[in-house]
Amino acid sequence: xxxxxxxxxxxxxxxxxxxSGLEKSxxxxxxxxxxxxxxxxxxxxxxxxxxxxxxxxxxxxxxxxIEVQTGVAHTGVVGVLKGKRPGKVVALRADIDALPVTERxxxxxxxxxxxxxxxxxxxxxxxxxxxxxxxxLMGVAEVLANNKDKIKGTVKFIFQPAEEGPxxxxxxxxxxxxxxxxxxxxxxxAIFGLHIxxxxxxxxxxxxSGGTMAAAQSFTIKVKGKQSxxxxxxxxxxxxxxxxxxxxxxxxxxxxxxELTNEAAVITVGKIKSxxxxxxxxxxxxxxxxxxxxxxxMKDHIxxxxxxxxxxxxxxxxxxxxxxxxxxxxxxxxDPALTAKMIPTLERVAGKDQVVTQKAITGAEDFxxxxxxVPGFFFFLGGMAPGTTESYPHHTPDxxxxxxxxxxxxxxxxxxxxxxxxxxx
Numbered sequence: 001x002x003x004x005x006x007x008x009x010x011x012x013x014x015x016x017x018x019x020s021g022l023e024k025s026x027x028x029x030x031x032x033x034x035x036x037x038x039x040x041x042x043x044x045x046x047x048x049x050x051x052x053x054x055x056x057x058x059x060x061x062x063x064x065x066i067e068v069q070t071g072v073a074h075t076g077v078v079g080v081l082k083g084k085r086p087g088k089v090v091a092l093r094a095d096i097d098a099l100p101v102t103e104r105x106x107x108x109x110x111x112x113x114x115x116x117x118x119x120x121x122x123x124x125x126x127x128x129x130x131x132x133x134x135x136x137l138m139g140v141a142e143v144l145a146n147n148k149d150k151i152k153g154t155v156k157f158i159f160q161p162a163e164e165g166p167x168x169x170x171x172x173x174x175x176x177x178x179x180x181x182x183x184x185x186x187x188x189x190a191i192f193g194l195h196i197x198x199x200x201x202x203x204x205x206x207x208x209s210g211g212t213m214a215a216a217q218s219f220t221i222k223v224k225g226k227q228s229x230x231x232x233x234x235x236x237x238x239x240x241x242x243x244x245x246x247x248x249x250x251x252x253x254x255x256x257x258x259e260l261t262n263e264a265a266v267i268t269v270g271k272i273k274s275x276x277x278x279x280x281x282x283x284x285x286x287x288x289x290x291x292x293x294x295x296x297x298m299k300d301h302i303x304x305x306x307x308x309x310x311x312x313x314x315x316x317x318x319x320x321x322x323x324x325x326x327x328x329x330x331x332x333x334x335d336p337a338l339t340a341k342m343i344p345t346l347e348r349v350a351g352k353d354q355v356v357t358q359k360a361i362t363g364a365e366d367f368x369x370x371x372x373x374v375p376g377f378f379f380f381l382g383g384m385a386p387g388t389t390e391s392y393p394h395h396t397p398d399x400x401x402x403x404x405x406x407x408x409x410x411x412x413x414x415x416x417x418x419x420x421x422x423x424x425x
Contacts, residue, residue: 025143025147029139033135033410034135036135037132040096041131043111043113044098046099046100046115046167047167048075048097048161051075053075054076057134061079072182073180073182077159078157079156080155080186081141081144081145082154083152083153084151084152086152087152087424088189088424089154089189090154090191090417091156091158094157095160095163096134096163098126099125099164099395100123101125101399103397104397111125118168128164128395129195133196139410140157143410155421160174175369177369178370178372189375190335190338193376194381195381197380197382198392198399202383202404203405203408204356204382205350205381205412206379207334207356207358207377207378209339209357210333211263211333212378213332213362213363213378214266214294214331214363214364215292215299215327215364216291216328216364217325219289219323220287221246221321223239223314223319225242225281225285227283230280242314242321243285246309246321247287257301262295263360264292264294264362265291265292269287272285291325292362295331296331303325329364330369330371332364332365333368333372339377341420341423342420346379349408349415383401383402384402386404
């Protein structure tokens with residue numbers, strides 16, 4: 001009886017501390033994850049064109065006995081794994097697309113792929129780490145499929161295309177996946193996702209409760225003036241001058257009207273196009289740019305004021321202007337209750353000192369569209385090599401991720417899954 005009591009207490013202590021007993025599984029899968037990542041990195045595909053990547057994922061999931069659906073949101077892959085016991089449904093998401101960036105390094109698995117993007121022949125590179133996300137989730141799928149007896153409920157693996165945005169004129173990404181019912185049948189109760197970070201040391205996990213990444217919107221401003229000779233500006237209406245005044249005015253919405261102690265906000269004009277010759281004042285101008293917000297009230301106010309200001313400034317200088325705003329992603333919002341529930345898992349897996357809070361990021365993630373439907377938790381995984389003094393930002397030709405961070409990613413996603421399912425009634 002005493003031995004039974006000691007044994008029971010040991011099991012209870014192990015469960016309360018959250019040990020899943022999967023260390024061997026993590027070690028066994030690590031080399032595979034790294035190999036998958038290298039292969040995917042060397043063979044990147046642009047948004048909505050991830051055909052070979054999807055084929056590789058589907059083949060792997062099927063080999064594990066996981067129920068697989070392909071062609072979701074064009075090239076997405078969804079796997080469903082039912083545990084040995086009934087329970088809730090948790091979804092895990094990885095994005096699979098690459099960027100039109102020409103890689104600049106000497107990695108043995110460097111991408112040499114070229115593709116057409118917006119009518120141009122461009123290099124293609126996993127310059128944001130989606131190759132690591134995909135490989136990590138493939139590893140998580142293998143660990144969980146080999147340990148179904150530990151799963152109380154169902155796991156849905158979502159391999160999502162077009163996180164970087166679908167090509168013009170096409171739908172895609174998380175928004176289309178949601179539209180096609182990816183969170184249904186079985187209905188998802190919570191969703192987890194991660195993003196590798198090239199400027200965070202391997203072994204470190206960063207997160208923020210609440211608004212963690214910004215809503216991204218694009219805007220197009222069209223200015224109409226009156227063409228005239230460049231030597232006689234008084235005989236026309238200069239749309240370039242009006243554009244300059246509009247750009248200046250837009251920044252006052254941020255600097256003088258936005259409560260920046262609440263959350264950050266950004267308005268950026270990324271391109272302006274007007275005119276054909278040095279001595280002609282053109283008839284029109286066009287500007288495009290982005291808006292980033294982390295608060296819905298601030299987002300609404302900025303949108304309203306931009307449209308008012310653009311029209312008013314143009315009129316003040318004798319011209320006309322319109323402002324069209326389109327949503328690209330929503331606010332990536334970590335459900336506070338779910339976040340608080342799962343942080344102890346990450347602290348156990350990575351070490352309490354290695355799980356740190358961070359400030360909100362004005363970058364955007366379409367993982368937000370999943371979180372808009374169900375509670376979600378999105379965190380950042382360190383990918384900067386130990387001892388590295390220089391790192392390279394995402395979306396650049398020199399972007400670099402160290403393979404040493406892969407195993408922690410597999411552990412974190414697996415343990416979050418098991419702890420959520422096994423401790424949720």
